[in-house]
Amino acid sequence: MTEFDAAALDAQTQYKLLIGSITPRPIALVTTLGSQGANAAPFSFFNGIGSDPAMIMFSVGNTSGHAKDTVMNIREIPEFVVHIVSDAIKEKMNVCAIEYPRGVNEMVEAGFTTVASKKVRPPRIAEAPVAFECRLQQILEIGRVPYHVVIGEVVYFHYHDGIVDERFHVDVGRVNPIGRLAGRGGYTRITDRFEMPRLKLGGGIVEG
Numbered sequence: 001m002t003e004f005d006a007a008a009l010d011a012q013t014q015y016k017l018l019i020g021s022i023t024p025r026p027i028a029l030v031t032t033l034g035s036q037g038a039n040a041a042p043f044s045f046f047n048g049i050g051s052d053p054a055m056i057m058f059s060v061g062n063t064s065g066h067a068k069d070t071v072m073n074i075r076e077i078p079e080f081v082v083h084i085v086s087d088a089i090k091e092k093m094n095v096c097a098i099e100y101p102r103g104v105n106e107m108v109e110a111g112f113t114t115v116a117s118k119k120v121r122p123p124r125i126a127e128a129p130v131a132f133e134c135r136l137q138q139i140l141e142i143g144r145v146p147y148h149v150v151i152g153e154v155v156y157f158h159y160h161d162g163i164v165d166e167r168f169h170v171d172v173g174r175v176n177p178i179g180r181l182a183g184r185g186g187y188t189r190i191t192d193r194f195e196m197p198r199l200k201l202g203g204g205i206v207e208g
């Protein structure tokens with residue numbers, strides 16, 4: 001085994017170990033609105049964390065000494081839209097990660113089409129196959145960097161046609177998400193899938 005005592009590692013080293021180990025990570029492309037206009041940025045410290053109501057989280061590192069535009073906007077208008085990043089929109093997503101000054105609309109820079117959301121004020125990105133309109137539940141400030149863990153309640157679900165069937169099963173092949181790996185440019189696709197049904201206590205498999 002190769003082992004490390006976290007107490008002996010600096011923040012950058014712990015970050016490298018985390019992002020190299022927790023892979024692949026889903027990517028949330030988050031749109032927000034603030035006093036200086038609309039904003040979009042990707043976050044791979046992202047996941048679903050509850051279903052009654054549906055809730056998601058993403059975590060924003062305060063790496064340059066001040067809160068990122070996404071967090072500043074959510075503090076002003078506590079609403080946002082989380083988009084799943086598909087293979088088709090990966091290059092545009094990457095443009096949204098550029099550290100533009102506050103007030104620059106990354107959606108315009110990336111060439112995304114924006115449309116009005118149904119229940120929240122920040123706009124939605126039309127090209128994203130899946131979008132969750134969210135209302136802020138809370139922002140947790142954690143750690144010494146610090147990180148802002150943004151927790152939101154999903155209040156409206158959007159899918160491109162043909163992705164969700166009548167039983168609410170999502171066709172992940174049609175979403176075609178990409179995942180974040182480690183390093184400056186590491187990503188993966190879902191091109192090598194397999195099925196492994198869940199087992200029941202006492203034998204058999206869990207249906208559905």
Ligand SMILES: Cc1cc2nc3c(=O)[nH]c(=O)nc-3n(C[C@H](O)[C@H](O)[C@H](O)COP(=O)(O)O)c2cc1C
Binds near residue numbers: 045060068093097100
């Ligand atoms: C695929 C990808 C994933 C990222 N994940 C995160 C993340 O989880 N947390 C974070 O703070 N920054 C993350 N970033 C960097 C932010 O997107 C970047 O700092 C962005 O400019 C922040 O935008 P904002 O200041 O407009 O909010 C990621 C970048 C990329 C390309």
